[in-house]
Amino acid sequence: MLYAILCYAHEETVFAWSKEEEDAVMAKLIEVQTPYAQAGKLGPVGRLMPTTAATTVRKGKEEPLVLDGPFAETKEVLLGFYTLDVETLEEAVAFSKALSAVNPGSSSYEIRPFLVFRPGEIKHSETKT
Amino acid sequence: MTDIAWIELALTAARPQALGALLRYFRDLDTAEEAFQEACLRAIRTWPDKGPPRDPAAWLIFVGRNSGIDVVRKRSKNDPLPEEEAFSDLSDAEGDMAERLDNSHYRDDILRLMFICCHPDLPATQQIALALRIVSGLSVAQIARAFLVGDSAMEQRITRAKARVAKAGVPFETPGAAERAERLGIVSAMIYLVFNEGYSAGITNPDSAAFCDEAIRLARLLLRIFPAEPEIMGLLALMLLQHSRARTRIDANGQIVLLEDQDRSRWDSQLINEALALLDKAIRHRKPGPYQVQAAISALHARAPTPKDTDWKEITMLYGLLERIQPSPVVTLNKAVAVSKLEGPEAALEMIAPLAEKLDGYFYFHGVKGGLMMQSGHRQEAREAFDRAIALANSPAECAHIRQQIDKLGAVTPPAV
Numbered sequence: 001m002l003y004a005i006l007c008y009a010h011e012e013t014v015f016a017w018s019k020e021e022e023d024a025v026m027a028k029l030i031e032v033q034t035p036y037a038q039a040g041k042l043g044p045v046g047r048l049m050p051t052t053a054a055t056t057v058r059k060g061k062e063e064p065l066v067l068d069g070p071f072a073e074t075k076e077v078l079l080g081f082y083t084l085d086v087e088t089l090e091e092a093v094a095f096s097k098a099l100s101a102v103n104p105g106s107s108s109y110e111i112r113p114f115l116v117f118r119p120g121e122i123k124h125s126e127t128k129t
Numbered sequence: 130m131t132d133i134a135w136i137e138l139a140l141t142a143a144r145p146q147a148l149g150a151l152l153r154y155f156r157d158l159d160t161a162e163e164a165f166q167e168a169c170l171r172a173i174r175t176w177p178d179k180g181p182p183r184d185p186a187a188w189l190i191f192v193g194r195n196s197g198i199d200v201v202r203k204r205s206k207n208d209p210l211p212e213e214e215a216f217s218d219l220s221d222a223e224g225d226m227a228e229r230l231d232n233s234h235y236r237d238d239i240l241r242l243m244f245i246c247c248h249p250d251l252p253a254t255q256q257i258a259l260a261l262r263i264v265s266g267l268s269v270a271q272i273a274r275a276f277l278v279g280d281s282a283m284e285q286r287i288t289r290a291k292a293r294v295a296k297a298g299v300p301f302e303t304p305g306a307a308e309r310a311e312r313l314g315i316v317s318a319m320i321y322l323v324f325n326e327g328y329s330a331g332i333t334n335p336d337s338a339a340f341c342d343e344a345i346r347l348a349r350l351l352l353r354i355f356p357a358e359p360e361i362m363g364l365l366a367l368m369l370l371q372h373s374r375a376r377t378r379i380d381a382n383g384q385i386v387l388l389e390d391q392d393r394s395r396w397d398s399q400l401i402n403e404a405l406a407l408l409d410k411a412i413r414h415r416k417p418g419p420y421q422v423q424a425a426i427s428a429l430h431a432r433a434p435t436p437k438d439t440d441w442k443e444i445t446m447l448y449g450l451l452e453r454i455q456p457s458p459v460v461t462l463n464k465a466v467a468v469s470k471l472e473g474p475e476a477a478l479e480m481i482a483p484l485a486e487k488l489d490g491y492f493y494f495h496g497v498k499g500g501l502m503m504q505s506g507h508r509q510e511a512r513e514a515f516d517r518a519i520a521l522a523n524s525p526a527e528c529a530h531i532r533q534q535i536d537k538l539g540a541v542t543p544p545a546v
Contacts, residue, residue: 010185012142015349018342021134052352052365053406068410069356075184104135107183 002043003092005082006110007099011051014079014105028102036084036095043083051077076107132177139185140169144266145350147189149238155197156301158245158263158291164197165189171196236354237303243316243347245294255290257323257340262287265343275330275337313355317364317420320347324368332379332526341372362411363421369404370427373397385530389436401431419455422447441470458484462494474504492521496531508538
């Protein structure tokens with residue numbers, strides 16, 4: 001089963017991290033991902049820019065409205081996502097628990113099974129290394 | 130990260146909203162700060178066991194308000210009763226904490242908290258110090274180190290600034306649209322001051338370099354509560370772009386590295402990408418302003434893979450636009466630099482000649498003039514301009530940079546004194 005693992009947290013707190021704190025957390029998160037990547041179970045992982053960089057297109061009366069900001073104003077916002085191909089929900093839960101254990105910033109990981117419509121053709125011009 | 134470090138981050142993040150709300154309840158900055166402090170102490174005591182609340186700001190407002198009321202009641206045994214109106218929100222104190230948070234207020238709460246730091250009577254450095262103390266919650270010692278003064282001197286400065294603000298009266302009425310726009314402009318300028326303090330003083334003092342991060346955090350906060358303001362997008366984009374070069378604009382010996390000599394592969398691409406996204410959003414509004422235009426200029430540098438790919442034509446055009454929106458000799462000076470890349474140094478020298486009087490006391494003017502004179506082969510004039518620049522340099526790094534230019538000039542007969 002393919003799972004999208006969606007990471008939610010308080011944006012204000014995460015962006016109050018210093019660069020050093022951020023790097024330390026990222027290193028630990030990568031450590032959790034590595035075995036899954038090596039086993040060929042990890043798909044694209046994305047980090048969303050702050051909600052201040054977001055734009056929302058919403059159905060309007062005549063034509064769609066383009067609005068600044070995220071879709072919903074919430075205390076915890078979607079910060080990023082992992083895609084994971086594992087046999088069982090248990091494994092997806094274990095992966096999420098391991099991420100949660102090393103990430104002081106995230107409040108919740110939402111595990112959502114999904115189907116691939118297209119694997120995608122994007123060449124990752126803005127890949128973060 | 131330890132639990133306590135994490136809680137401290139959460140408290141810092143919640144501070145502007147929580148303190149802003151407490152200021153509205155108590156209508157007095159000192160009482161609000163005490164109440165917030167008390168709430169933070171309780172958070173540090175209870176959160177590690179119970180886990181952090183889902184909404185830290187709401188928790189802090191609730192706890193801070195209750196402790197603040199206790200303090201005010203104790204005081205009021207001796208004082209005449211406070212006006213009931215001052216505590217207009219107290220009657221529903223038993224309701225559900227998160228639900229009771231009045232979301233329609235919090236934008237103006239945060240804006241007000243920032244706005245009171247920008248009182249026009251306060252000089253720029255005091256506005257910066259006050260904002261970092263009140264809004265960001267930096268300690269007096271931290272701010273003192275950044276300004277290279279003693280703790281007690283900074284404490285005094287902040288106390289005096291607060292007294293000035295209190296005397297002026299804090300505007301508690303909900304602002305109208307025009308007033309809110311005006312406040313946004315003033316607060317944006319203050320945030321940019323904080324950034325520039327970090328940008329210039331940070332060359333030699335790592336304690337002030339942190340101001341850049343703080344200014345970016347404040348701008349993100351402001352944009353989150355006013356998401357459709359293109360000038361705030363522009364301000365944030367501008368600061369992100371400038372900050373993306375923080376690692377490359379000073380070399381290992383503390384010397385200034387010019388934009389064209391910086392190692393572009395070491396620019397922070399994460400910050401640049403965020404800035405470009407913000408700028409795209411801002412441009413859709415078709416309401417250009419000074420921050421957006423400056424960010425657009427900075428973005429053209431960020432987009433150029435090498436200095437010779439720089440779109441100087443577009444940059445010249447943008448400086449022309451900036452001259453129209455916000456005329457200033459410094460803008461013209463910058464435009465002249467762009468023109469020199471397109472048409473050569475002579476054309477630029479012609480442009481800056483009329484600025485000589487106005488910018489006579491400005492380091493950068495003489496530095497630019499010296500550089501242009503050097504390019505056009507006027508070594509004597511170049512030397513004179515560089516000497517003047519050294520006399521006006523604001524930091525040893527600026528001084529050293531001009532000396533390098535003079536070395537490039539080679540031996541020139543020194544001007545008669």
